[in-house]
Amino acid sequence: MTSPPALSIRDLSKSFGPARIINGVSLDIAPGERHAIIGPNGAGKSTLFNLISGLYFPTQGSVLLNGQKISGLPPHQINRMGLSRSFQVSNxxxxxxxxxxxxxxxxxxxxxxxxxxxxxxxxxxxxxxxxxxxxxxxxxxxxxxxxxxxxxxxxxxxxxxxxxxxxPDVILLDEPTAGMSQSETARAVELIAKATEGKTLLIVEHDMGVIFNLADRISVLVYGEILATGTPQEIRGNAEVREAYLGDEALPEELA
Ligand SMILES: Nc1ncnc2c1ncn2[C@@H]1O[C@H](COP(=O)(O)OP(=O)(O)OP(=O)(O)O)[C@@H](O)[C@H]1O
Structure with missing residues (x-):
């Protein structure tokens, strides 16, 4: 029997009043995978983390941790089941x-x-x-x-x-290098790789260098929907992603 995904997000939506912030997100993350979520400001990345870690209750859909449903459970219980997250604002x-x-x-x-x-x-x-x-x-x-x-x-x-x-089996890091200098960021990437070795990692980051160095796969979130999921190479080469998010920004490979 094959093991279930470490994290399975199924048709997840979240509305605040009339505003639908997360809209039908589905994503499977394999055990040991390092997965980055990128997207413009206000795309819903923190909201997605809040849904996964139990701070928000989904309007629709579910989240499974190692095959067990966690959506609807309180954060401390989800934490006990093996999922831990960091915050943009320190804890x-x-x-x-x-x-x-x-x-x-x-x-x-x-x-x-x-x-x-x-x-x-x-x-x-x-x-x-x-x-x-x-x-x-x-x-x-x-x-x-x-x-x-x-x-x-x-x-x-x-x-x-x-x-x-x-x-924890599954670690969620929310913008761990925000506000760091280039050299501090390089050190932080090494630390994250070492500290999360053998674990499943879901990371929200704005620094493209960090993401393209660290992630096995990347999902691009735009207006609460996943526009594309793929390897760093696939995302780099995706015309729709370039247009919607990466724009003319120089990508790490091109900076050398
Ligand atoms: N509790 C809430 N009530 C109402 N609207 C909210 C709430 N939380 C978030 N939003 C709205 O949801 C949208 C997405 O916010 P979110 O913080 O998830 O985006 P983000 O992708 O993490 O942005 P950033 O990259 O700037 O951190 C924003 O328009 C925000 O105003």
């Missing part, structure tokens, strides 16, 4: 250190919380897991720094660290 506890932020995410998904009575074995496991994640996200040397004092790019790395803390 970090600024009054905690970097280590405490990650540890909080680890403990939470172990079902422990910050309890004094948590058993010692589980605490040891949480400690080891916390340091493994800090290492993977290049934050080990900043473990004891208060999160509020981190430079912006490190705060975005911490956001990714918190997102992967619960060892």
């Amino acid at each position: 970090i506890f600024t009054n905690m250190t970097v280590r405490e932020n990650v540890r909080c995410g680890v403990l939470n998904t172990m079902g422990l919380g910050y309890s004094f009575w948590s058993n010692i074995g589980a605490n040891k496991a949480a400690h080891a897991k916390t340091f493994e994640i800090l290492e993977r996200c290049g934050l080990s040397d900043k473990a004891n720094v208060p999160a509020s004092l981190l430079p912006y790019a490190d705060q975005r790395s911490l956001e990714i660290a918190i997102t992967i803390a619960g060892n």
Whole structure:
């Protein structure tokens, strides 16, 4: 028996009053695939993420995680089932250190919380897991720094660290390189590739260099509908996509 898609979006729609923001989106993402969603401002990318992660209830259609229906469930339950997302606006506890932020995410998904009575074995496991994640996200040397004092790019790395803390199967990253310099972006791409190794990744990004470097497949969302899905090469060569979205913008291959 073949395994189901890691994420299956089926005829998904979302309206706010009379405005249909997501309109009949269907998309299957295979286990281990890195899939990017691109599209102009206001196309509905964040709304799609909110529908997948349970913040919004769909007007129509469904979302399945590893073959199980998740649409209609609350975000924390979807998270427990193996889907985790980052936000454009950061989710970090600024009054905690970097280590405490990650540890909080680890403990939470172990079902422990910050309890004094948590058993010692589980605490040891949480400690080891916390340091493994800090290492993977290049934050080990900043473990004891208060999160509020981190430079912006490190705060975005911490956001990714918190997102992967619960060892999710499917990771949703919403514009993880927004506001970064070119060199910070290059570092972030490496970090994302390393931090999400072996996982299924759905990423919303505006930086074409990031997307064409990272994604196995790309979907182009325009006015709440998927205009095209394909490999970076296919998307690059798609005349409709160029016209609707990429325009005359120089694509990464052509920048060299
Ligand atoms: N809760 C809401 N109520 C009403 N309209 C909304 C709501 N959330 C989003 N919208 C509208 O839906 C449209 C799509 O917004 P969304 O944030 O999903 O786009 P986006 O593709 O993520 O844009 P950007 O690239 O600028 O982040 C916008 O016109 C927005 O005003």
